[in-house]
Amino acid sequence: LITTGATEAIASAVLALCGPGDEVVTFQPYYDSYAATIALSGATLRAVPLRPPTFTFDPDELRAAFSPRTRVVLVNTPHNPTGTVLGREQLTYIGQLATEFDAVVVTDEVYEHMAYDGIEHVPMATLPGLAERTLTISSAGKTFSFT
Secondary structure: OOOOOHHHHHHHHHHHHOOOOOEEEEEEOOOHHHHHHHHHHOOEEEEEEOEOOOOEOOHHHHHHHOOOOEEEEEEEOOOOOOOOOOOHHHHHHHHHHHHHOOOEEEEEOOOOOOOOOOOOOOOHHHOOOOHHHEEEEOOHHHHOOOO
16 A cells, blocks of 8 residues: 555554544654554553663563553554664564463564665565555655655
């Protein structure tokens, strides 16, 4: 599916998948449109902090953010604005929680080609058992530098 931008794709995904009473787990800081889109859907934002200096999440805090009402996990990697690239182990853990709580993973991978210093970007949908539960959002504008 092609949209007029990744922001529209994120909004379309959240609005299609969430409604009042649902919850969306994402990492903070987050792209400003996330909160507005989640609020527009009627869902509740459950933010898990990425802590400096490495801007990683605490696995216990992430688990605590999930509940039976979790409908979507919105994952941005490589992350804007911190630059963090979540590794295979972290993504696998997120996927395990999404599976356990029957949530859809929406990945904002617009910076997928901007991983440096030998750090590998791992698309969430490539991990075992996650292709059928992951909606991946990319950006031609970011990839080809014509935003």
